[in-house]
Amino acid sequence: MxxxxxxxxxxxxxxxxxxxxxxxxxxxxxxxxxxxxTPSTVAAGGRVTLTAGGCPSxxxxxxxVFDTVTVPRNGxxxxxxxxxxxxxxxxxxQFNCVGRIGTLNLTISGGTPSPTATSxxxxxxxxxxxxxxxxSFEGMNTAEIAAGGALVAAAATATxxxxxxxxxNRRH
Numbered sequence: 001m002x003x004x005x006x007x008x009x010x011x012x013x014x015x016x017x018x019x020x021x022x023x024x025x026x027x028x029x030x031x032x033x034x035x036x037x038t039p040s041t042v043a044a045g046g047r048v049t050l051t052a053g054g055c056p057s058x059x060x061x062x063x064x065v066f067d068t069v070t071v072p073r074n075g076x077x078x079x080x081x082x083x084x085x086x087x088x089x090x091x092x093x094q095f096n097c098v099g100r101i102g103t104l105n106l107t108i109s110g111g112t113p114s115p116t117a118t119s120x121x122x123x124x125x126x127x128x129x130x131x132x133x134x135x136s137f138e139g140m141n142t143a144e145i146a147a148g149g150a151l152v153a154a155a156a157t158a159t160x161x162x163x164x165x166x167x168x169n170r171r172h
Contacts, residue, residue, distance in 0.1 A: 033059075033102065035095040041107040044085040048106065051076045055097035065091040065106060081108070 034053035042048055052059035052071045059071045066079040085091070085108045095102045 033095070033097050033100065035059075035097075035102045035104055037093050037104050037106055040105065041109050042081055043109045044081055044087065045083045046081050048079050048081065049076050050079055050093070050095075052095055052097050057098055059095050059097040061093060061095050063091055063093045063106065065108070071095075081106075 033055045034051070036049075036051045036053070038049045038051075048066075050061050050069055050071050052061075053074075055071070055073060057073055061069045061071055061077070061079070063079075065082050065085045069077045069079045071077045087108055087110045089108050091106045091108070093104045093106050095104070
């Protein structure tokens with residue numbers, strides 16, 4: 001009976017780890033630097049802010065959807081997305097900091113504004129309001145994944161120990 005409980009607890013723990021693991025389709029930033037593209041979804045002709053936190057020198061940022069940009073050390077730079085960017089397309093943004101390469105995704109939103117049209121109409125931003133941690137989640141880094149895995153493993157271990165203690169107390 002204990003083997004069944006232990007096996008089910010192990011399977012639940014493995015399932016929890018699989019659910020909390022980062023999807024493989026996400027962009028890769030396997031560097032110690034904090035690269036960021038804000039916003040991650042923008043209309044053609046829009047502007048994005050590029051940062052390379054922690055980079056010891058200036059970083060070079062390239063993409064097929066905007067010209068090459070240099071981000072100064074401890075600073076930010078702005079890039080203008082090309083007007084001919086395809087709506088709904090996902091473009092790769094590549095950061096190069098001291099030879100360390102990191103990539104992030106930039107999604108082009110559905111509507112493309114005309115470069116000559118002017119409007120007095122107020123529109124909502126393409127992404128949610130960035131009002132703190134709840135609206136600013138853009139991905140996980142390796143430390144967050146490891147911390148989440150450790151928490152899941154601790155919870156699974158505690159569950160096994162509680163179930164084991166409970167079953168030994170019921171025997172008379």
